[in-house]
Amino acid sequence: MKKSQNPLYEGRSPSTGVRSTPDRFFYSPGSHYSEASTVRNRKTSKNSLAMAAKAVAGLFVACFTPPETNSSKDFVNSNEFKPSPVISDGSRSRVSTERRRSSSQGLYVSSNNSTRGGDQSGNVQITMEEIYRATTNFSPSFKIGQGGFGTVYKGRLKDGTIVAIKRAKKSVYDKHSGAEFQSEIRTLAQVEHLNLVKFHGYLEFEDERIVIVEYVPNGTLREHLDCLQGNILDLAGRLDIAIDVAHAITYLHMYTDHPIIHRDIKSSNILLTENFRAKVADFGFARLAADTESGATHVSTQVKGTAGYLDPEYLKTYQLTEKSDVYSFGVLLVELVTGRRPIEPKRELKERITVKWAMKKFSDGDAISILDPRVENTAANNLALEKILELALQCLAPRRQNRPSMRRCAEILWSVRKDYRELAASDVLLQPSYSKRSNSTREQ
Numbered sequence: 001m002k003k004s005q006n007p008l009y010e011g012r013s014p015s016t017g018v019r020s021t022p023d024r025f026f027y028s029p030g031s032h033y034s035e036a037s038t039v040r041n042r043k044t045s046k047n048s049l050a051m052a053a054k055a056v057a058g059l060f061v062a063c064f065t066p067p068e069t070n071s072s073k074d075f076v077n078s079n080e081f082k083p084s085p086v087i088s089d090g091s092r093s094r095v096s097t098e099r100r101r102s103s104s105q106g107l108y109v110s111s112n113n114s115t116r117g118g119d120q121s122g123n124v125q126i127t128m129e130e131i132y133r134a135t136t137n138f139s140p141s142f143k144i145g146q147g148g149f150g151t152v153y154k155g156r157l158k159d160g161t162i163v164a165i166k167r168a169k170k171s172v173y174d175k176h177s178g179a180e181f182q183s184e185i186r187t188l189a190q191v192e193h194l195n196l197v198k199f200h201g202y203l204e205f206e207d208e209r210i211v212i213v214e215y216v217p218n219g220t221l222r223e224h225l226d227c228l229q230g231n232i233l234d235l236a237g238r239l240d241i242a243i244d245v246a247h248a249i250t251y252l253h254m255y256t257d258h259p260i261i262h263r264d265i266k267s268s269n270i271l272l273t274e275n276f277r278a279k280v281a282d283f284g285f286a287r288l289a290a291d292t293e294s295g296a297t298h299v300s301t302q303v304k305g306t307a308g309y310l311d312p313e314y315l316k317t318y319q320l321t322e323k324s325d326v327y328s329f330g331v332l333l334v335e336l337v338t339g340r341r342p343i344e345p346k347r348e349l350k351e352r353i354t355v356k357w358a359m360k361k362f363s364d365g366d367a368i369s370i371l372d373p374r375v376e377n378t379a380a381n382n383l384a385l386e387k388i389l390e391l392a393l394q395c396l397a398p399r400r401q402n403r404p405s406m407r408r409c410a411e412i413l414w415s416v417r418k419d420y421r422e423l424a425a426s427d428v429l430l431q432p433s434y435s436k437r438s439n440s441t442r443e444q
């Protein structure tokens, strides 16, 4: 089904994700993407694949050593901006066209020394100089995080846009030949949805590889479950977050004729807005799903992801399908209701693997004992808990064909929320003190 026909996206703001199929910024299956060779009969233009592949081949030849702040300063002062040898081919216009179509506020970020104000196609450009200025030469005071990909900085672009600037670390290139970086760019460049972190662009200059994405100000879901932000997420808020995530993954899975598998759905990859809307981040491991129309049912690939969230069937067979994300989503649902991490090494043996412990309690009819102790014990919460666990159980089915689609998960969660709200409303009548929500101003 095309997204425009998808009821999941009807009635939402334009930014929720419906846009026409873009010219895709795919790279040709090559050494970095050998698994993609099992995906048959791509409808993507062969010319664009070849152009993009050329661009990528050029991107990652050099050993990558990001300069630290001193050399960065030198760089800014020297004004030695060299045009990229690779972006000047068709891949550049491919991205710029896509950004122009997909978002009026999309930025085209190039690796050359163009000054701000746009290129011939009217796209805004950003230079490495601007990135250095935005982060005061990658000053530690602008650092907001550190992940497998590299260091993340917060910065303000000249036009005032606040962005997250992800600076790849050397080992990403040494270990992965840049594949993770390419994957992140390739995927980010294609997608746009309210519940996905928005891509602003990327930039490569000499040893620097920079991805610029929307800044999401309210920390990660994991931080909120750990109460690091000082407030307790109530169950209604958690349910809303689960629905947002389900929408984001459904969008990826139903993405025109080339679905995308996220491969690293986890609570630390879910960022929250001030209104507690969830945005799924980190497409570093994303891979294109198999083209089911052509008969392929999976993409064979080396296992990547995060321990505790990994689909056991994918681990066993190396066969990746959308249902691997569904499994990870099941783990996330359990995490949301228990507040626990998927692996809790300090707990007694039978509680260390959270899903195993939770599912056992659920099947023993003792769901209530696994509810996050910080969440109130109300009739509405108990009902939602049971229903969420029932869905989690389906998502965690050992065999992928027994797991629901992400779209189905979203539909089930809508109905859970509807029932929850009705019951919570009657709870409030009976018990006026109940209703405190950390996110009462949340957008709908």
Ligand SMILES: Nc1ncnc2c1ncn2[C@@H]1O[C@H](COP(=O)(O)OP(=O)(O)OP(=O)(O)O)[C@@H](O)[C@H]1O
Residues within 6 Å of the ligand: 144, 145, 146, 147, 148, 149, 150, 151, 152, 164, 166, 197, 213, 214, 215, 216, 217, 219, 220, 264, 268, 269, 271, 281, 282
């Ligand atoms: N777009 C963003 N807006 C705000 N903060 C962000 C953004 N992206 C990342 N961060 C912060 O930076 C941290 C590191 O992010 P990053 O995506 O690099 O790694 P990660 O997802 O935490 O780890 P891993 O590499 O294992 O997936 C995040 O935990 C978050 O705190």
